[in-house]
Structures are given as C-alpha cells and as structure tokens.
Amino acid sequence: MSKQEKKDQTQELIKETAKNLFFVKGKFSATTQEIADEAGVNRTLINYYFRSRDNLIQIIFDEAHRVEKEKSEIIMNSDLPFKEKIGQFIEGSLSTSLQYPYLETYIVTQINKGNCHKRDIEENELNKMYSDIQKEMELGNIEPMKPIQFVLNMVSLLVFPSAVRPLLMENLMIDEEEFDKIISERKSIILNMLFKN
Missing domain, CATH: 1.10.357.10 (Tetracycline Repressor, domain 2)
Structure with a gap:
C-alpha cells in the first residue's frame, strides 16, 4: 500500500469514527482524544489531517448533508x-x-x-x-x-x-x-x- 493510500485510509477511518460518535451515538461533546481513541489512532493525526476538531465535524456534517441533497435532487427532478x-x-x-x-x-x-x-x-x-x-x-x-x-x-x-x-x-x-x-x-x-x- 502506498503512503497516499495509507493516508486516505486513515482519514476515512477518522471521519467514519467521528460520524459514528456524533450522528449515530449522539456524543456531541466527544473530544479529539475520544475520537482518536475510538479510531485507534494518535490524537495528533486528527489535527494533522483536519487542523481541528471543529473542522473535522464540519467536514463530516457537510459530507452527510451533500449525500442527502443529491438524493433529494434526483427524486425531485x-x-x-x-x-x-x-x-x-x-x-x-x-x-x-x-x-x-x-x-x-x-x-x-x-x-x-x-x-x-x-x-x-x-x-x-x-x-x-x-x-x-x-x-x-x-x-x-x-x-x-x-x-x-x-x-x-x-x-x-x-x-x-x-x-x-x-x-x-x-x-x-x-x-x-x-x-x-x-x-x-x-x-x-x-x-x-x-x-x-
């Protein structure tokens, strides 16, 4: 596996873990450390890939939202x-x-x-x-x-x-x-x- 593939996989893992904690389990106050622990990665990786917890949350929210919007548009059109x-x-x-x-x-x-x-x-x-x-x-x-x-x-x-x-x-x-x-x-x-x- 190339370095880039490993990076992409780790980013996906962090995003999926955060999505799970926030939108599936309702743990809105989950800290960067808790997200890292749940994903089994080092906390510094979250800041490295996403700059901040808030930025990560915004990214996963936008992604979930975009999928919804696309589905609605297909139906309505x-x-x-x-x-x-x-x-x-x-x-x-x-x-x-x-x-x-x-x-x-x-x-x-x-x-x-x-x-x-x-x-x-x-x-x-x-x-x-x-x-x-x-x-x-x-x-x-x-x-x-x-x-x-x-x-x-x-x-x-x-x-x-x-x-x-x-x-x-x-x-x-x-x-x-x-x-x-x-x-x-x-x-x-x-x-x-x-x-x-």
Whole structure:
C-alpha cells in the first residue's frame, strides 16, 4: 500500500469514527482524544489531517448533508407522479434518520448556537414544487392550503421525531431499538396524513 493510500485510509477511518460518535451515538461533546481513541489512532493525526476538531465535524456534517441533497435532487427532478416523488423523498429521509439517528438533533443544536445552515434549494425548484402541490390540490389529492403549509407539514412530520429523539425516548419510555422501529414505520403514516387519496 502506498503512503497516499495509507493516508486516505486513515482519514476515512477518522471521519467514519467521528460520524459514528456524533450522528449515530449522539456524543456531541466527544473530544479529539475520544475520537482518536475510538479510531485507534494518535490524537495528533486528527489535527494533522483536519487542523481541528471543529473542522473535522464540519467536514463530516457537510459530507452527510451533500449525500442527502443529491438524493433529494434526483427524486425531485424525476418524472414520477408527485405522490410517488414525495413517497421516495420520505423514504430517503427516514432511512437517513435510521442510519444517523442524531443528525437532526445535531442540526438543531447548531441552529441554536447561531450556526444557521446554507440554503439548500434554488428558487426555481421551490416554485416548481409549489406549482406541483397546487396542481395536486386542484385534482383533489391534497387538502386545500397554501403550498408552503404542505411543505411545513411534511418537514414537521418527517424531522421532528428525530430532532427531539432523546426527549421522546425519555418521556415515552422507549429504547433506541424501539425508536428506530417507530421511525421505520412512519412512511405510510406520513403519506396518509399528507394526501387524501
């Protein structure tokens, strides 16, 4: 194995370990030392490859986020009927929630710190979605409302349970496994709430 390959492998290992600690286990306060210990590498390597813990966290967050954005774009730009598009989008979002149970919670903590995230959607994409929603309302498939309300309903139903995961687990007295099961069952529930038929 070349030096470059070894370097790439070590960088990947550190990133995957940090992703696991932050977004899978919800350990947002994990230190550089804890990330290094978990990855089985020397702490100085993290600073060498990523300059700082914050920089590493930003990189893994951006990567997780980019994958999501690309998946959403493929769905939204497809020629599928609107309800199927929304169904696929919901499925993709829920599977991300299962893969990274604490990603939404992390985003909320960042927003609360004043680190608001970049805009994800172009104006023309948004307008196209609003006009698709409007058409569905005219066809009687969606309850009449402002299209933005439909989007808020969808996002709330999708994101809220994962965003407050620790709070819900505590108050509803359920463990990680049970919570994952509940999340995985949400697709048809959400679709039935958003669409009349």
